[in-house]
Amino acid sequence: MTDATQQIEGRTAMEIADSVRTLLERGALRPGDALPPVRALAERLGVNRNTAVAAYGLLSRAGTVVAGGRAGTRIADLSPVAQEGYARDSVLRDIGAGNPDPALIPDPSRALRALAGxxxxxxxxxxxxxxxxxxxxxxxxxxxxxxxxxxxxxxxxxxxxxxxxxxxxxxxxxxxxxxxxxxxxxxxxxxxxxxxxxxxxxxxxxxxxxxxxxxxxxxxxxxxxxxxxxxxxxxxxxxxxxxxxxxxxxxxxxxxxxxxxxxxxxxxxxxxxxxxxxxxxxxxxxxxxxxxxxxxxxxxxxxxxxxxxxxxxxxxxxxxxxxxxxxxxxxxxDPDSRDTIARAGAHYAARNEAFVARLAAHGIRMAAGDGLSLWVPVGAPARDVAEQLMRRGWLPRTGDEFRLAGDEPSRHLRLTVHDLTDAEAEALASDLAASIPAAS
Incomplete structure (x- = not known):
């Protein structure tokens, strides 16, 4: 708890909530800071406990604070979270985007011309x-x-x-x-x-x-x-x-x-x-x-x-x-569009299976799973392995971005490989195998 929480004041729920907002706007409170327990705040301000509960409720509904149960109430942290899609402004080969293959998305031009009504x-x-x-x-x-x-x-x-x-x-x-x-x-x-x-x-x-x-x-x-x-x-x-x-x-x-x-x-x-x-x-x-x-x-x-x-x-x-x-x-x-969709599903599965086989040849064993990407176990902190891959020209996505719990670093990478040529896939498998011991 920061010393700034001792500056919270007010006699009504609205006054207390406004006081917290003012301290946040002035920088005295910052995202992640813990607020006093309801009972402690009520005692210090000389108000009913329900008044303090109502104040925190107002702040919560406004998105100013986040209630964490036994972990207490904290100022909300609204820092950006990771987003799906291509990484911007990178010269590295992006293998973490999670995108479908544009060539396997049905062409809408004929259907667009036929739209009427x-x-x-x-x-x-x-x-x-x-x-x-x-x-x-x-x-x-x-x-x-x-x-x-x-x-x-x-x-x-x-x-x-x-x-x-x-x-x-x-x-x-x-x-x-x-x-x-x-x-x-x-x-x-x-x-x-x-x-x-x-x-x-x-x-x-x-x-x-x-x-x-x-x-x-x-x-x-x-x-x-x-x-x-x-x-x-x-x-x-x-x-x-x-x-x-x-x-x-x-x-x-x-x-x-x-x-x-x-x-x-x-x-x-x-x-x-x-x-x-x-x-x-x-x-x-x-x-x-x-x-x-x-x-x-x-x-x-x-x-x-x-x-x-x-x-x-x-x-x-x-x-x-x-x-x-x-x-x-x-x-x-449309039969042609449905055929394209069917071919796309089979293509993603086949390319993922082929890459898993390449990894197995390099001593990395896993199941292919289902979907556009692979969840690859790397046996070392994923960020360290990703750094090694970046030095070799690849831009992977670490499992840390997808986690909700746990203080231990992720040991998985999410890789999108269905659009790699056979030569590129072999190069990536080889580079990944070399990156793991270098990161350990």
Whole structure:
């Protein structure tokens, strides 16, 4: 606790909150600084404990402070977090971007020329009828028909953000996979929720990790059933059954399944949502196979969540362009486009498998997993290995960026290798093998 906290003053909740904001604006308090416990602050100011609680509540809802449970309340740290995509202003070969291959994204030009129809006006349905009908068939094998309620959002990140917002308030706890997709970390952090890490192994979220998170009172769980980013893990049938059993005792915890890789995945879909679960959502975006610029996702939810989500998608103000929806529908129903998507999924899997075989020849053994990238164990601090690779002309991504918990440095790199030639892939495997002992 800093000496500046002794300068906090006020007799009402608003006065106390304003005092903290003023100290922060003047630089007396800084991001990460701990604030006094509620009881200690109330005693020093001579106010009721509930007044101090209310003051911290005002600060929390404004995003000024973050409540960490037993760790206390701290000034929020809003420093930038890592983002997906290409690194800017680097002369090194970027092998950490996580992007799809542009050559394997369906060409929209023919579909664009064919788009026609009357203009869509204010107050019309949020989801375009053609896309809604197609998506109903897409979700039907995985969602009970009686519960199939669909809506549309501007991508998976938008869907997850809206789903959490309609169910949670600031400081509520959310279970996230650890390591975790960068966008999920960013969403939870900026919304003021408290992330509770759940370890991930080769079969997805671990049962013990989910039990521990639920015991901490999480009100939502965000899970990736296929191609978990960054590990590439897929939830197995056995693991899904076990997780459903654990969640059966918590039917009102919102479970969000982000099936972002869907049509590209070479693995079956296994849901962790049981038939009696009351709050759930299955999100499927098109960005990985129709391109990141096609910012669109379809979400299936339980009826109550669907109604709450609809309130946050008002026709005429926050809808998703019907032209974009019609373009997505045209591509998703076009045989040539679907063939391109199928070839893309097979290509990513084959290139990843080939690189894993190259690594094995150099003594680095791992499973390929599922997805656009590989989660490579390096047996040494990942940042040290990355530094060695950078000296050899490569720009990898370390596992540290994806972690939620733990003080120990990551020992994994996330590598995107599907766009490397055979010669480049062999050079990278050789350089990685040489970098590991140099970093140890």
């Amino acid at each position: 009357r203009p869509v006006l204010y107050g019309e349905p949020v989801i375009d009828p053609g896309l809604e009908a197609w998506a109903g068939d897409w979700f039907a094998p995985d969602v009970a028909p009686a519960e199939l309620r669909l809506t549309i959002t501007s991508g998976a990140v938008d869907a997850v953000e809206r789903l959490l917002a309609q169910a949670l308030t600031r400081d509520d706890a959310v279970a996230l996979e650890d390591p975790c997709w960068l966008a999920s970390i960013h969403t939870v952090r900026l919304s003021g929720y408290r992330a509770v890490p759940v370890p991930v192994d080769t079969e997805g979220m671990t049962p013990d990790g989910l039990r521990a998170a639920l015991a901490q009172g999480v009100r939502a769980v965000v899970c990736t059933p296929r191609s978990q980013n960054p590990t590439g893990a897929d939830v197995s049938a056995r693991r899904a059954e076990e997780l459903r059993g654990i969640l059966a005792d918590h039917p009102y915890v919102l479970v969000i399944e982000d099936d972002h890789y869907s049509l590209l995945s070479q693995r079956p879909f296994h849901s962790i949502v049981g038939p009696a679960h009351r709050r759930w959502a299955l999100v499927r975006s098109v960005s990985k196979f129709l391109g990141p610029d096609m910012s669109l996702a379809v979400t299936a939810t339980d009826p109550e969540t669907a109604e709450r989500l609809a309130l946050r998608l008002s026709p005429g103000t926050t809808w998703v362009s019907h032209l974009l929806q019609r373009l997505a529908h045209a591509l998703l129903t």
